[in-house]
Amino acid sequence: MTLDADVHVRRGTFSLDLSLAAPSGEVVALLGPNGSGKSTTLRSLAGLTPLGDGCIRLDGDVLDDPRMGRFVLPHDRSVSMVFQDYLLFPHLSALDNVAFGLRAHGIAKAEARRDALAWLDRFGLTERAAAKPAELSGGQAQRVALARALAPEPSLLLLDEPLAALDATTRALVRRDLRRHLNDFAGITVLVTHDPLDALALASRVVVLGEGAVTQDGPIAELTARPRSRYVADLVGMNLLNGRAAGHVVTIEPSDELLTVADQANGDVYALIAPRAVALHTEEPGGSPRNRWLATIAGFDLLGDRVRVRTDGAVPLVAEITAGAFTTLGLHEGQSVWTAVKATEVTTYLR
């Protein structure tokens, strides 16, 4: 079982161009800010938004290919979708919601209900079988929606922001459950999220979308180790600079400031610096760090017993220092400081 999608959709000034391939059993997270085309991608895969160009193939069957003139209607695809607000049928009980897909596939009522009950049991919802959606809690509704989507045994499961509608406490619980169910699911899962924690917890692979195009595609570990966009770097809390490397020196764009690095490189590179590797000084530092820049403090965020200090300047960096150091230095917003980074603390990789 494989998914092979080449999605091109144009709507007004927005255009989406994305390639996505996944083997069975894989959980792919589409991560990206609002308006990056995540939901449109899901809708194309489900057949709710036809492709403008490209091709979607599932298990070798062409589901959508405008050039071939082929378009398989949503109900003829082996694709289930869980919507962000679940959209449980309000007039049906939890049981009949789960049985719906089976009934739609022509399975007799009694058998569909028996199957649906087994699904509810697997989700620990046997006691809520007769409840109407309005009587379910957010977490229960989410599980019923997932059971309903899984019951027809689709090849491809689409989840649109599966945890976004839940409060923080429920979220953690449901996330853990969801992970278990996705592990049990034999087909391919594509889930859309703007929360990196969801991606981290649920997916084996992350595709990062930015303004309708893929900016990064790979395993989670690579995403955090080598982010390839400001969006991802911000999500994982790292400083990411663009530059041109020549030997041990990187010229940072767009300021043309120089950054000395330990590893040699040549060409267009990303330079990655962990916030805790950025030192702050109230006076120009001497000694070993050759990378030092004058900056202005733009703001703070408290992170446990540490403080993240955002700075503005020729090389804007985020520094993470201890709360103690923060007090000793007597830092305040708008203050001028020196930022310093050791050459050995900079990771470079080609763009």
Next chain:
Amino acid sequence: MVTAVAALVVLFFALPLAGLLRRASWSTLWVDLTAPEALQALRLSLVCSLTATTLSVVLGLPLAWTLARTPFPGKALVRALVLLPLVLPPVVGGVALLAAFSKRGLVGGWLFDVTTTGGALSWLPGDGVQFTFSTAGVVLAETFVALPFFVVTVEAALRSADQRFDEVAATLGAGRWFSFRHVTFRLIAPSVVAGAVLAWARALGEFGATITFAGNIEGRTETLPLAVYLLLDSRPDTAVALSLVLLAVSLSVLVALRDRWLERA
């Protein structure tokens, strides 16, 4: 001052009702209602209004669906046309129906010819379809005035029903027809019932278009409202008794639909 005016207006509505109840000859009510003319009018009214309601539902559903869900040019115009009978004086509706469906009307003559022996549709039961002075004419007139009530109610429900439920149904493998039967129709079912009840009440009370178009023939076109009007001189007790029947029906409709209107405030 405002309260006083309001009280007067309420009185204005209450007085005719009180008058009708006082005027009723309660001791002879049962005899009046079971008189042959009364029974005949009751039966005819029931048959015609229920047939008109059925037609309104069967024909109104596809129309409401088209108006609510299918984009097409000139939709506003079509909607206005469908809703016109809501505001058109019924007697004008009757005259218009005559102009279209009487034997000398726009299509009435043709309809008569094709259904008469030798015509293309002569295999249909009955010989020579004509609406004027016939029960079919009563049904036609009642459908003409009742159908818009059904369409307005159901179209509004279809518009406000979340169409994403259809999308969910589709991703679960439901074709359009399955999805309509099990999702959309179930979501709008209360409005379909309300629309049908409204249409029935309107059909039952139809007077102007019926008497103008179908005429007044006892046992064939003389429905309850027509009977009330015609018996008012000769047998006022029966007329009032029949009025009470119509009043009771109206009150029942109001009670049946109270969740929709009365308790909304």
